[in-house]
Amino acid sequence: MYNIVIVEDESIELESLKRIVSRCVDNAVIHEASTGNKAIQLIDNLGKIDMMFVDINIPLPNGNQVIEYLKQKNTDTKVIVTTANDDFDIVRHMLSLKVDDYLLKPVKQSTLTETILKTLQVDESKANETRELRQTIADLINRCDYPGWHTFLFSALDAASSGHACSDEHPKAMIDVLELTQQHLASLGEKFVSCRNHIAAIVQTMHQHKVTPHNYWQIMNQLLEVSHALFELMMKSISGNMDFVARARFHIESNLLNNITLDDIAARAFVSPCYLSRAFKKSTGAGFSNYITTRKITLAKSLLQFSDLKVNTIALELSWQDANYFCRIFKKETGIAPSDYRRIVSGEAC
Structure with missing residues (x-):
């Protein structure tokens, strides 16, 4: 995943650059700034910028x-200057700033594409x-696969957490997941703006x-919140097909932090509790209560391994009656x- 910033105040030039960058760098997240102040804000807010067009x-x-x-903040960023001015003094100053390339407007698409690929050394x-x-x-979002989404999302979060003690690198893979999610939501329309901002x-x-x-x-809690908002919106568009x-x-996943009862979920599924219980086990291979317990235990394992929450706090956050009941269920x-689970998993060496 590449973070690419385009600093350009001419809208036509900006759209042209965005289009060319998107075509030649498939895994790019493009950020834009129309003023120097906005560019500086992006420099401050983005942890890593791979390339900047200025x-x-x-x-x-x-x-x-x-x-x-x-350059004071991030000396590794590749910088491509674009300008309609070919004044020698400007060029000389650009070289003193150690920019990676200097392109005169209007820039040909072939020239720009070659410059981007050469500068970024794109790994196919x-x-x-x-x-x-x-x-x-x-696929997960479009199918409204809420349980599958949580499994996927929290696996990525756990992977990002497992290396925190051994590396100063940002959890890049997890950030890639979130930024790609933002891109997909952008393609789905304005109703997902709040989710994207979250x-x-x-x-x-x-x-x-x-x-x-x-x-x-x-x-994790923030991810649960944004997932709830996202899938509630998706549910409205495809609920008739579920x-x-x-x-x-879906409603179990939406209420993992709450005390979930068969009666409540049956009411939301528009069937009787008895009928849901039988059909649920036939369809999933697990009883209703066991299914909920398994989903909650999955979260509990992650919290025990990667958070500093106390056991009784984890029990309360996941809406178990008390810590003793949680311990019995977990065992x-x-x-x-x-x-014991926490002691064993925390003892893994880096």
Whole structure:
């Protein structure tokens, strides 16, 4: 995944650049700024910028000042200057700032494409991985597969958490998932703007603080909230195509942090509790209560391994009656007490 910033105040030029970048870098997240101030805000907010296109003649602070600020923050960013001015003094100053290329407007598409690919040294295998990830995200959301989405999302969060003690790198793979999700939601229309903004806030948190035991539950909770909002919107558009068992699983997933009863879910699935119970087990292979317990235990395992929440706090957050009841259920499901599970998984060496 590449973070690419385009600093351009001419709308036609901006759209042209965005279109060319999107075509030649499949796994790019494109950010735009029409002024120097907006560019500086992006530099401050984005943890990593792979490439920045800068028009020198943008409103103050000008392009030179933006590049100088960027170089103080992130010396690894590739910088491509675009300008209609070929004045030698400007060119010389650009070279002193160690920009990677200097292109005169209007820039030919072939020239720009060649410059982007050469400068970024695009890895085609990684691009393929991104395409597959993009497709997975689209399939889960478009099918309104809420349980599958949570499994996918929290597996990515756990993977990002598992390396926090061994590396200073941001949890890039998780951020890639979230940014690709933003892109997909953008393609679905304006009704998902709030979800996209919520995801952007989570990404910013992860850029600034990574994923640590102290903030793991906060990030998980935010992901649960944005997933709830996202799938409630998706549900409205496809609910007529869902059978009652799928509808029941949807509402279970939507209420994982609540005390879920068969009667409540049956009412939302528009069937009797007795009928739902029989059909649910036949369809999923698990009894209604066991299915809910399994989904909650999955969250509990992650919280025990990656968060610093106490066992009794985890029990309360997942709406179990009390810590003792949670411990009995956890041991019945896993064969081990929560405290022992935490000790074993936390003992894994980096």
